[in-house]
Amino acid sequence: MTPNPVVVEVSRGDRVESFHRGAVVVVDTRGVILHKIGDAERPIYPRSAVKPLQALPLVASGAADRLGLSLAEIAIACGSHAGTAHHLSVVDGMLRKAGSTPSQLECGTHRPFHEASSRDLDARGMPATPLHNNCSGKHAGFLCVARALDVDPTGYTEPDHPVMRDVAAALAATTRASHDAGNRGTDGCSVPTFAIPLSAVATGFARLGTGTDLSDSLAHAAARIREAVTAHPEMVAGSGRFDTLVNAAGGGAILCKCGAEGTGAAALPTLGLGLAVKIDDGASRAVEVVMATILGSLLRGTSEVVTVLDGLADQTLQNWRGTVIGRVQAAHHVGRTL
């Protein structure tokens, strides 16, 4: 296996201290590769980067219309939220519309990503609940789909449950990659995650951004998801976090989502492109810098979002006294050939 190139360098003083290898691919809506770094065909688990694709059945099943979901509710179904009170109230509203309760969430529990919310729990002596799980919006969406399909929601995270079958079908339809027992792992929130080529992830996002080559139902759902994420970027991550900053700045020109283990994907609807990134070692700091660098290169000259992206593409490192002692930046070749 040929090593992927170095895509991010972490420097301290004038030396590179650590570095990250990975793969990057940009495709058009037919899946034709326009730009790539490293191996774009090696199967990778896209993890939460494909949440916007996993959310397609929420609209396509009719659940969003039948249950009267708001755009904020659709957006949080695409998100890895920070567990703030605002996020929790949106998820709770979805559960009520689905006739469900937090105890039916099968995502498991972790403390809120949002530090102040986490400390507030401690100050009140309260434990974290499944509502705080960053995936609870996605899971509330799955419970809405179960309601629309009129099926027992119990075990909705199992691969053979009608909800998960719909989700796998939407992933397969957009990415054109097989999603079955042969490439299935289990994600942190207990739903299946399927190992597919990075180019297929990018193709799924190119189609999410344009509706090209999708059924009318999925194309309609893709448009609603773009509308939702553009209107409510704060539901996709949270204040100051990468996906929220980029989607907010993008104003519809970007639909971006990162996931665990160094995964990231984006649709560029106005350009008809899809982007996907996998950092070999799984580092979040690296995928964010690469995504910002590539998105900035693709949109340069076309959008004011570039100022925000340039800031995210060059992160300074400070020591505990606040002195700048290093940087995290894309390697010189990344984004230069676009």
Place this chain on the structure above:
Amino acid sequence: MTPNPVVVEVSRGDRVESFHRGAVVVVDTRGVILHKIGDAERPIYPRSAVKPLQALPLVASGAADRLGLSLAEIAIACGSHAGTAHHLSVVDGMLRKAGSTPSQLECGTHRPFHEASSRDLDARGMPATPLHNNCSGKHAGFLCVARALDVDPTGYTEPDHPVMRDVAAALAATTRASHDAGNRGTDGCSVPTFAIPLSAVATGFARLGTGTDLSDSLAHAAARIREAVTAHPEMVAGSGRFDTLVNAAGGGAILCKCGAEGTGAAALPTLGLGLAVKIDDGASRAVEVVMATILGSLLRGTSEVVTVLDGLADQTLQNWRGTVIGRVQAAHHVGRTL
């Protein structure tokens, strides 16, 4: 630059999801390389992995004897502690012996690594202080050295301060690598960190473990540091953390210390060996697994510590519901050729 080999694989289901490349080197007390993986000569910042070497002047300067430091106090000067009440009381005691106050610590402030201690601060509405910084024991040691040298402690973190000059001299004497402005960066706690070959880090630890080829003063200091870490492994990290588990289990057969950005080093006094590891991408999860694997291979058949090391060398990954969904393990070749 030839890529270093993959040394750790992170699997999900039956697939490798992410992987870490890096370098490993084992040397004898003369610095002769007995085993290596990857590039052992590329300069790396050893960061906190060399804290036990940075602590040598605390004993060699006479400070430990003159101020009546306990073994626990010498051990925490070698440590990256968790910020528990116990750790803070030990650091506070050192400061009092040095005639210093917490406000003289130049390490900066971060929240305690120990979660319950961090939550306890919130419950009491208290901010973190420089005492909570994982490096405050090392810095309290530096203030003790300043006292013993009878110099103004202000600016003790600056490269030209007499304390830092003593520390750089001890690093140079043990590793036989140059430590000057040409290879100097700034560590997270504001003291210099010097980029040196990984083999030099390993050599420094082989000598720390045996005293070989050191001055009488440094050899004496090395013996006291080994005694301190063996007697008080909980001061080197904290309950349940890697360095504490390994040093406790080692019972004097290992003196191990990991640092930021995927660095780790160990002395094996009974075997007369030194070990150093650098993970290219800086991942902590990877350096711990590699250190445990190599130490287990080196000590197999000689010590009961191997049971602990084998457990640390094979980490299971659970999802938020507690289901095992993957593992973190050394690549097959690591440790096989020892």
